[in-house]
Amino acid sequence: MDKPTLVLGVIGADVHAVGNRILDYAFSQAGFRVINIGVLACQEEFIDAAIETNAQAILVSSLYGHGEIDCRGLRQKCQESGIGSILLYVGGNLVIGKQDFQPVSDRFKAMGFDRVYPPGTMPEQPIADLRADLGL
Amino acid sequence: MDKPTLVLGVIGADVHAVGNRILDYAFSQAGFRVINIGVLACQEEFIDAAIETNAQAILVSSLYGHGEIDCRGLRQKCQESGIGSILLYVGGNLVIGKQDFQPVSDRFKAMGFDRVYPPGTMPEQPIADLRADLGL
Amino acid sequence: MELRNRKLDAEDFWQERKEVLTQWASGAEVDFDEAVVYQKSLPKHKIFAEKLKLGKEQGLTFAQPRAGVALVSEHIELLRYLQDEGGADFLPTTIDSYTRQNRYAEAQNGIGESRTMGRSMLNGFPAVNHGVKACRQIVESVQLPVQVRHGTPDARLLAEIALAGGFTDFEGGGISYNIPYAKEVPLETTIRYWQYVDRLVGLYAERGVVINREPFGPLTGTLVPPCISHAVAVIEALLAVEQGVTSLTLGYGQCGNLLQDAAAVHTLTQLAEEYLAKLGYGPVMLTTVFHQWMGGFPQDEAKAYGVIAWGAATAALAKANKVIVKTPHEALGIPTKEANAAGIRATKQLLNMLKDQRLPRTQELQAEEDIILAETRAILDKVLELGEGDVALGAVRGFQAGIIDVPFAPSRFNAGKILPARDHSGAVRMLDFGNLPFNNEIRDFHRAAIAERGKAESRDPSFQMVIDDIYAIGKGMLVGRPR
Amino acid sequence: MELRNRKLDAEDFWQERKEVLTQWASGAEVDFDEAVVYQKSLPKHKIFAEKLKLGKEQGLTFAQPRAGVALVSEHIELLRYLQDEGGADFLPTTIDSYTRQNRYAEAQNGIGESRTMGRSMLNGFPAVNHGVKACRQIVESVQLPVQVRHGTPDARLLAEIALAGGFTDFEGGGISYNIPYAKEVPLETTIRYWQYVDRLVGLYAERGVVINREPFGPLTGTLVPPCISHAVAVIEALLAVEQGVTSLTLGYGQCGNLLQDAAAVHTLTQLAEEYLAKLGYGPVMLTTVFHQWMGGFPQDEAKAYGVIAWGAATAALAKANKVIVKTPHEALGIPTKEANAAGIRATKQLLNMLKDQRLPRTQELQAEEDIILAETRAILDKVLELGEGDVALGAVRGFQAGIIDVPFAPSRFNAGKILPARDHSGAVRMLDFGNLPFNNEIRDFHRAAIAERGKAESRDPSFQMVIDDIYAIGKGMLVGRPR
Numbered sequence A, B: 001m002d003k004p005t006l007v008l009g010v011i012g013a014d015v016h017a018v019g020n021r022i023l024d025y026a027f028s029q030a031g032f033r034v035i036n037i038g039v040l041a042c043q044e045e046f047i048d049a050a051i052e053t054n055a056q057a058i059l060v061s062s063l064y065g066h067g068e069i070d071c072r073g074l075r076q077k078c079q080e081s082g083i084g085s086i087l088l089y090v091g092g093n094l095v096i097g098k099q100d101f102q103p104v105s106d107r108f109k110a111m112g113f114d115r116v117y118p119p120g121t122m123p124e125q126p127i128a129d130l131r132a133d134l135g136l
Numbered sequence C, D: 001m002e003l004r005n006r007k008l009d010a011e012d013f014w015q016e017r018k019e020v021l022t023q024w025a026s027g028a029e030v031d032f033d034e035a036v037v038y039q040k041s042l043p044k045h046k047i048f049a050e051k052l053k054l055g056k057e058q059g060l061t062f063a064q065p066r067a068g069v070a071l072v073s074e075h076i077e078l079l080r081y082l083q084d085e086g087g088a089d090f091l092p093t094t095i096d097s098y099t100r101q102n103r104y105a106e107a108q109n110g111i112g113e114s115r116t117m118g119r120s121m122l123n124g125f126p127a128v129n130h131g132v133k134a135c136r137q138i139v140e141s142v143q144l145p146v147q148v149r150h151g152t153p154d155a156r157l158l159a160e161i162a163l164a165g166g167f168t169d170f171e172g173g174g175i176s177y178n179i180p181y182a183k184e185v186p187l188e189t190t191i192r193y194w195q196y197v198d199r200l201v202g203l204y205a206e207r208g209v210v211i212n213r214e215p216f217g218p219l220t221g222t223l224v225p226p227c228i229s230h231a232v233a234v235i236e237a238l239l240a241v242e243q244g245v246t247s248l249t250l251g252y253g254q255c256g257n258l259l260q261d262a263a264a265v266h267t268l269t270q271l272a273e274e275y276l277a278k279l280g281y282g283p284v285m286l287t288t289v290f291h292q293w294m295g296g297f298p299q300d301e302a303k304a305y306g307v308i309a310w311g312a313a314t315a316a317l318a319k320a321n322k323v324i325v326k327t328p329h330e331a332l333g334i335p336t337k338e339a340n341a342a343g344i345r346a347t348k349q350l351l352n353m354l355k356d357q358r359l360p361r362t363q364e365l366q367a368e369e370d371i372i373l374a375e376t377r378a379i380l381d382k383v384l385e386l387g388e389g390d391v392a393l394g395a396v397r398g399f400q401a402g403i404i405d406v407p408f409a410p411s412r413f414n415a416g417k418i419l420p421a422r423d424h425s426g427a428v429r430m431l432d433f434g435n436l437p438f439n440n441e442i443r444d445f446h447r448a449a450i451a452e453r454g455k456a457e458s459r460d461p462s463f464q465m466v467i468d469d470i471y472a473i474g475k476g477m478l479v480g481r482p483r
């Protein structure tokens, strides 16, 4: 069986590269094919990469606080591009300031994300989740 | 005119001696006659010293947290001993734990103290107050 | 009977013990043989001396909070919280001030009031009133070694109950729990009381139960020069070992200048070993405990964290075996369990980050060590001379003569003549030597250090400088500069 | 036109300027002559360079927070709070990330959203959108010097507006605001943009207005070895001075090991002076800024205070001229003003307590300084060689060749080949040298240091070690020990 494929990137005008580098390494080690589009990635780049590589999931990072603005409409664009049901995960420091995580998670779920991760998530968690969601 | 006299001491099973030493020095420098009965002083010692020296004020310190228990009834004892209207000041870390000061102050005023001082009071404040209260 | 540093006579001890155990009802619960069995049943990870030894071998600095409330279940909840949420390495049981003065009736009253008011009306845990079983309940409810911390001039009954209760470490000493904690109790009396406590620990040791003993290093916590607290620590070590104590943690309270503090930690066990050997005692297990700044704290919690962290950093760099942790509530009142745990976590962050870093040995550090060594030896040698070779007698006569003198102590058996003040870099020096038996070299060193500061501040050294230093850390500085 | 480290031609500059000022409407507000008059009207205590000079003379370490929100009045309120409640010595205006990418339309959108939502939806202050008058309003509303802090590869318009707006210090540089902050922007381009900024500062200087410039020292903030950030700092100093900059603060991000960090601070201006002299530049005013740990923080606030305090202590002991302060909210999000002020107060407690203490000079410290000097010189000499004596060209070619290489940088113009890891005592060493031009002596030193750690951890050094180190401080340690 082919390795399951995921697209990884940091959205918007965000340049935080360290977590991205670690997620790349950890998901690769865990047996996934990682298409890493890196930092400063716009929604279109995520979608194009997913279509090109026939990916099963898109993992969006946002650290710098503009996550809410940057992520809006991503699910719609996926639908318009014909990959409407692709798994969408998002994590990092999604909003500005120290906020309760539950409402933040709810807001991002309402935007169409399947899973939303709080600051400081270690790779083990999303790796296990992705395996579960893909039925591996 | 004679120097105004005050009795200074630390009440109860309390041994905190540093603030007492500084208050002694500061009030003496400010022109008061200071009768310092030191730490581990019981209510009777305060009253006896005040009567003996014909003092105008009693300054009670309580640092260690048992102030509420230790200070109860002091005003009554003063009244019983015939110095019912002597000025009673109290200061230090009067209660156990970090508490709002206003209710603490109210409780001690209700016990009959004329002035109640929060933790970290510098000597300048009570010196000015005592001068005012004694009409100096 | 005149005081001597000599192992208490067995007959006398057991006689005295009967009387001690009747001081409060709970004394009846104590059964030495049964207590030895109980102590032996404790797992290794709950035994202070065992964990200290392990840490010493591995070069670790352990963190321990202070904590105690009036009621048993609340106290257990508190300790568990400090263990689980604070990440403490050792746990305390801090005793309330009535118990410390043997006022058990008032303590009982405080227990009652606490039940009524729904909050602790005592500033610690009244272990004597609660008794042996309650102590064991505590020990059994947590996973770490627990120590009794107090300030009790006459702690004989407290020790009986605490050790039978499964505590494996007991703080205090005949000097360190008198001079800063009492006003009218003669030193002879408390040294004699503590011979009892140490002898009790010795009896446990003879039965194979090692209880660690910890003289209270910081004394009044306020600008105590290292040589003073070191002299007291060494004397109490000598007194304890004579009674059969085999494991000792010697303490020192942070002064704030990194070099002086590191030098103090380094020289503490060195001096104890030196005098133990000199007086013919065999080797015992010695460790050090560093107390984060024990004087007035800043009220602002952020600033308090700064002070706490500096204490932690110094402990780690000086490689103390244990550090006693302050809390962000220090200036205001007994901390909530949350504030207490926060103090531990801030401390442990530093301990972990600095675990493998050490302060390089330098001339400056050596110089600080040398001066502490010279000063402490001067005091101790004079004490032994006054005591005609007997350190118990020497201690009493030494305090009488002001040969040892603790600044700001409430006791009238303390001369109270020396005046400490910081030098320009914040090290605690002496402005007035009182009767300390220092030679001219040492005196000149202190005078020069304080003169340098006076010059920098354009003022003559005086009591005002001392006052400024007392307030300084609370006001966000180390050296109390002119206002 | 090929890139050269040569003062921009006046004609070209003014030509380019016209174009820059049309990039956003607010550019029209800028009038250089009027701006010079405005800058000259500022009182001394609001001028960065003046206060830095004073502090340098007195051996002080100043504290400065980061802070910026979307709307003018909220931003002013924030700065006033940090001044009054935090006790900051210098104030910042941190610019939002859209502005940093010159996406002024999106920034405008963020301003709108912030008004609607009643909370800042931008992670900083969009100075270009708000324009010159708003900047002056800020400067006039506070009593301290204010600096623009950002991360903008093309900061030409931002600089025009900020300097006309009365800010007296401007952070950044052609390398330090490219490599960690951009992905696709060639280094030639940003160095050229920053020649413009430096030339603008030079023009102010020629008119008697000293604007301080501060290259961004920490780069990616994550395990950056001192020689890398020092090399970048020196290159940016050379580039700035060529354009007429007369006052520079060079930066370094804390790594966590006291000796390495102190050595880094000590060598930073030494190296800059050395290379400035070598390339024939006259003396300029050089100061240092130490950034409290710039990598991942612990989420727990008490632990965060520990990290903050250790940064403050190191800055004070190393005698940095300024320290940039983190907050107890660091791991979670942009801090509230309360958390920000608390970080400053904790920091200042330490700065004050350690003001008059210094780290003694030792062999160990000297050895750390020597290795940083040797490494940085190796890089810089190779850069100059590659650039045929021209440092601008050399920088571009050096990055191309991996002669300078920043770990974890997002830019594709950075080789990304070196791998840093901590040694046993937490100093940042190199696990993989990439193409760094190091001789065998230096390489052996690093290999030995990392091997020692590997041995202590019974594992072969690998990328896993690097990952463990990245997480370590966030998890309460310094060295990422095997889990």
Ligand code: B12
Residues within 6 Å of the ligand: B013, B014, B015, B016, B017, B018, B019, B020, B022, B023, B059, B060, B061, B062, B063, B064, B065, B066, B089, B090, B091, B092, B093, B094, B095, B096, B097, B098, B117, B118, B119, B120, B121, B122, B123, B126, C066, C094, C096, C097, C100, C123, C124, C151, C180, C181, C218, C219, C220, C221, C222, C294, C295, C296, C297, C298, C329, C330, C331, C332, C333, C334, C335, C408, C409, C410, C470
């Ligand atoms: C030094 C110290 C000690 C030393 C005291 C040495 C000695 N013999 O003097 C030692 C180590 C022995 C000690 C012991 C204990 N301490 Co203590 N100690 C302190 C500490 C750190 C500083 C006190 C000090 O010297 N301050 C400097 C002087 C100059 O200030 P001051 O005492 O506050 O006095 C000034 C003002 O308050 C004011 N003032 C005081 N009284 C009065 C009265 C009047 C009328 C007026 C106008 C003004 C006034 O003027 C003074 C001069 O400016 C404080 C915490 C702090 N403040 O940081 C805790 C503190 C007072 N201690 C405390 C406790 C609980 C104890 C112990 C029970 C031990 C324990 N559980 O840890 C024992 C009690 C012993 C006993 N029986 O009393 C608590 C009290 C808690 C509470 N109220 O909720 C405190 C607040 C610490 C804490 N947060 O837990 N302590």
Ligand code: B12
Residues within 6 Å of the ligand: A013, A014, A015, A016, A017, A018, A019, A020, A022, A023, A059, A060, A061, A062, A063, A064, A065, A066, A089, A090, A091, A092, A093, A094, A095, A096, A097, A098, A117, A118, A119, A120, A121, A122, A123, A126, D066, D094, D096, D097, D100, D123, D124, D151, D180, D181, D218, D219, D220, D221, D222, D294, D295, D296, D297, D298, D329, D330, D331, D332, D333, D334, D335, D408, D409, D410, D470
């Ligand atoms: C290092 C750092 C920087 C470096 C980045 C260097 C680089 N190019 O990578 C520099 C200094 C350049 C920088 C710049 C800025 N930063 Co920054 N930075 C940090 C810091 C300290 C650490 C980030 C890091 O590397 N962590 C280590 C890695 C391993 O963890 P991670 O990134 O969190 O990723 C892990 C998890 O979150 C998770 N994860 C991440 N994404 C995803 C996605 C999915 C799907 C899943 C499942 C999991 C997941 O897995 C990762 C691996 O465990 C954080 C604060 C912190 N965390 O302590 C601030 C922080 C992220 N930065 C912040 C800000 C605001 C900025 C700036 C705007 C500057 C400023 N105002 O101070 C600029 C923005 C630049 C830009 N345009 O993006 C804020 C964001 C605020 C917010 N969200 O409210 C933070 C939180 C600091 C703060 N409290 O203010 N920063």
